[in-house]
Amino acid sequence: MRDIQHIEIPGHTLSVRVDPGPEREGRPALWPSVGEYPIYDPxxxxxxxxxxxxxxxxxxxxxxxxxxxxxxxxxxxxxxxxxxxxxxxxxxxxxxxxxxxxxxxxxxxxxxxxxxxxxxxxxxxxxxxxxxxxxxxxxxxxxxGSLAGAEGAAAVLADARTRLLEPGGLVIPHRAVTLAAAVRLSDLLPEQPVAFAEAALPYLRSIFGWHGSPFDVRLRVENPPADALLSEGAPIEVLDFNGDLQTQQRTTTHLAITRSGLVDGVLTWLNLWCLPDEEPLDALSMKTNWATIYLPLFDSPVPVETGDVLELTFAAALSDDRVHPDYQLQAVLRTADGQQRRGSLISPHHGGAFRSHSLYRDLFPAG
Ligand SMILES: C[S@@+](CC[C@H](N)C(=O)[O-])C[C@H]1O[C@@H](n2cnc3c(N)ncnc32)[C@H](O)[C@@H]1O
The missing domain is CATH 3.40.50.150 (Vaccinia Virus protein VP39)
Known part of the structure; x- marks a missing residue:
């Protein structure tokens, strides 16, 4: 199989880097995040x-x-x-x-x-x-969503509670939280190229075709190795569907680095409670259709040691469709020797930049 393939959308022919390796149950795989677009198929x-x-x-x-x-x-x-x-x-x-x-x-x-x-x-x-x-x-x-709020749950369920439910009516699920930990993308895809799974190409075509042009889609990582995480995980997005449900939120969290390595972004995953007192579904450790989402923060990998801290600010605000959130991340990596490295990401639901980050220039090579 060729490792560069082409997809056609009206007005664009795009080159896409594709993993030529075998598709195997449990093998890590890179996909676009699909759930937040109206492209569901059987x-x-x-x-x-x-x-x-x-x-x-x-x-x-x-x-x-x-x-x-x-x-x-x-x-x-x-x-x-x-x-x-x-x-x-x-x-x-x-x-x-x-x-x-x-x-x-x-x-x-x-x-x-x-x-x-x-x-x-x-x-x-x-x-x-x-x-x-x-x-x-x-x-x-x-x-x-795999990023809990990405499919518009906050706006849709805030509206449902106000207009469609009896006062005191209840929502299932009860609560969804997105957690994040520091990682390097290539550690999530060990012994394979940073490239899309071939099966993901029709979904890239559908997302870009739906929007009308390509943009830097969020990246879904299936089956990431558990030992790729370089920090503890901490909540960055909280949706309380039966409580104080916010369509806009901003949190700053401190991810303590737990072992030395290289960091270029964060991996996020879902915890979900359908009832308040149950053990939550954990999309990192359990077998489920929700995968993890990798969000790039730094242009090149930054060395980290145990005791360093990644300060991560995560903000969600409704996009121009007033349902799906745009996300913005800012990061300050503070190392034990007093150095600081800053990183950031703007991740709109649709539109925005294309090939803005070196990672996307690799995934969608020009020409
Ligand atoms: C994640 S799928 C879930 C499908 C099915 N309920 C299940 O649990 O297997 C989400 C579905 O919700 C639809 N959807 C999302 N937001 C909606 C809204 N505000 N009104 C109606 N349908 C919506 C999508 O088109 C999609 O079919």
Whole structure:
């Protein structure tokens, strides 16, 4: 296989660096982050409907909260998964809404064969534009990203709580947190090039085609080796869906370096609670469809020693679509010998720079 391949989007032919190595279960792989774009296909839906680590948590929360209630399933997908499970768990009625037309039509075709189709109302569109009565008692919304808020969960669920849920209504999931740790990208992809998995190319094409032009997409790393982390992990983004839910946030955290190595960015991953008192799903250590996201901070790797500290400021603010967040990161690496190295990243949901960072110039070589 060639290690440079080309993708076509209207007005652009892009060169993309591709990993020529074999695709093997458990091998690290680099993908664009896909969940925050309306490009879901049957393959992506299947990775979710077969995610036991995720599904048993949503199922347990519905068994607890759905009986005799009216539920609202935001982002029901082609399989009407949580509307169907909610009704099976004893919900009186479920409103299920899906914004992707193709997924909606598949869901509409699936609906008549379900157990109690008359107890599910399926709608096409964005929940933020939906009006219906009576309001729901419980909202279930699996619109959680690998960066927890990237799919717009804060704005969508703040809106649902205000307009679509009864006062005191509850949201499933309960809480989502993004954690971060210092890493070097090439340590996440050991013995293989820093290059996209070949299977990821159609998704790059879909994301750029949807936006109309290429941009520096967030980078999803599947199966990163656990020993690649150079610091402890700490929360950088917190979404309390049944509490004080913020659509804009900024945190500064100090990541203590735990062993010597080279750092060029941070790896982030999801912790998710569907019910308040359960053990959270941890996307770093558990087998799940949520992967880790690598965010570059420095142009070239910086040596670190145990005891150095990476001060990381992480800010989320709504993009121009008023749903999906843009992220900004600033980093100060303070080493024991008193040196400071500064790094930063602007990571908009869509648009923004293309090939702004040397990493993206390598992934998308010019010409
Ligand atoms: C991560 S998938 C989950 C699909 C399915 N509910 C499941 O859990 O397997 C998210 C789905 O939500 C849809 N979606 C995201 N935001 C939405 C919104 N505000 N209104 C309606 N659908 C939305 C997406 O198009 C996508 O189909």
């Amino acid at each position: 393959f992506l839906y299947t990775t979710m409907t077969t995610d036991d680590e995720r599904n048993h948590r949503f199922r347990a929360a519905l068994a607890h909260l759905a009986p005799d209630r009216r539920i609202l399933d935001i982002g029901t997908g082609q399989d009407l998964l949580w509307a169907r499970e909610g009704v099976q768990a004893g919900a009186r009625h479920a409103v299920a809404i899906e914004v992707i037309e193709d997924a909606f039509h598949k869901a509409a075709a699936n609906l008549p064969a379900l157990e109690s189709p008359d107890r599910i109302t399926l709608l096409l569109g964005e929940s933020t534009r939906l009006r219906f009565a009576p309001r729901a008692d419980v909202c279930v919304a699996e619109i959680i």
